[in-house]
Amino acid sequence: MKISKAAAAAAVAVALALTATACGGSDKDSASDAGASGGAKKDKIVIGIKFDQPGLGLKTPDGKYTGFDVDVATYVAKELGYQPDQIEFKQAVSAERENLISNGDVKLVVASYSINDKRKAKVDFAGPYLLAHQDLLVRADDTSITKAEDLNKKKLCSVTGSTSAQNVKTKLAPEADLQELPGYSECLTGLENKSVDALTTDDSILAGYAAQDKNKGKFKLVGLKLSDEKYGIGLKKGDTELQTKVNAALRKMVADGAWDAAVQKNFGPAGYKNEPAPQITEGS
Structure with missing residues (x-):
């Protein structure tokens, strides 16, 4: 009986030791994985994009993401070591972009994000990767609007609170009848049914x-x-380390033709005459 108890005790001790060893190994692996998630092991990257801008950043009904910003983000992520299935896209509405970055909710924001001094006080930028201009969209058969001044006495549409529309009305066409609607889709509907004459952004x-x-x-x-x-x-x-890597990725995207291909794929059907890829001015 004593031998049996001793044997049993020994067996328990061995079992406990083995369990402890296994747990210790598991904890080590977990710690390694956790540390890796912080940057050593590239499990995923979270990137902020727009979900509602066709041609730039759009989440489709089937859950896919399309647009020029999406293509740029995917290319840059690949150069950083992430495959498409390792990218998590997060919605980045205009008013929340700085907060998403500062709080660490996203690693990057690629969301028609214009570089300006006010934003640079809160976040850093890589790029630029696209030079856009404020413009007007009109009906395809409309030949009466060829310059901003032609909007005088006409109905100009933009989204509520748009600085673009105010810029036109204040500086270029003071007699324009400014219509502010909740979204660009409503402006397009108005443009199509002729209740407005032009859309600006x-x-x-x-x-x-x-x-x-x-x-x-x-x-x-x-x-x-x-x-x-x-x-x-x-x-x-x-x-600055990430900024330098992203800038390098953008330069490579231009050099290998992927940038031009993305522009044509996303904007070409509209006859968009894009500017050449801009010189990178942010960071090194």
Whole structure:
């Protein structure tokens, strides 16, 4: 009986030791994985994009993501070591982009994000990767609007609170009848049924809407350059290492032709005359 108890005790001790060893190994692996998730092991990268801008960043009903910003983000992520299935796209509405970056909710923001000094006080940028301009979208058969001043006495549409529309009305066409609607889709409907005469915002955004299958042939860009909008990739302030890597990826995308291919794929059907890829000015 004593031998049996001793044997049993020994067996328990061995079992406990083995369990402890296994647990220890598991904890080590978990710690390794956890540490890797923080940057050593590239499990995934979270990138902020727009979900509602055709041609730039759009989440389709089947859960896919399309647009020029999506193509740029995917290319950059690949150069950073992430395959498409390792990318998590997160919606980045305009008012939340700085917060998403500062709070660490996203690693990058690629969302028609114009570089300006106010934003650079809070985040850093890589790029720019696209030079856009404020423009006008009109009906394809409209020959009466060829310059901003032609909007006088006409109905100009943009989204509520748009600085683009105010810019036109204040500086260029003071007699324009400004119609502010909740979204660009409503403006397009108005443009199609002739309740408005023109829609204004960045030409890249306008081209994206005009290039949609349901809109092909209905609208055209006037081709004005009412402002310069340099789209950059937002990232955490002070992360110069990431900034340098993203800039290198953007340069490579231009050099190997992928940038031009993405422009034609996403904007070409609208007859969008894009500027050449801009020189990278942010960071090194």
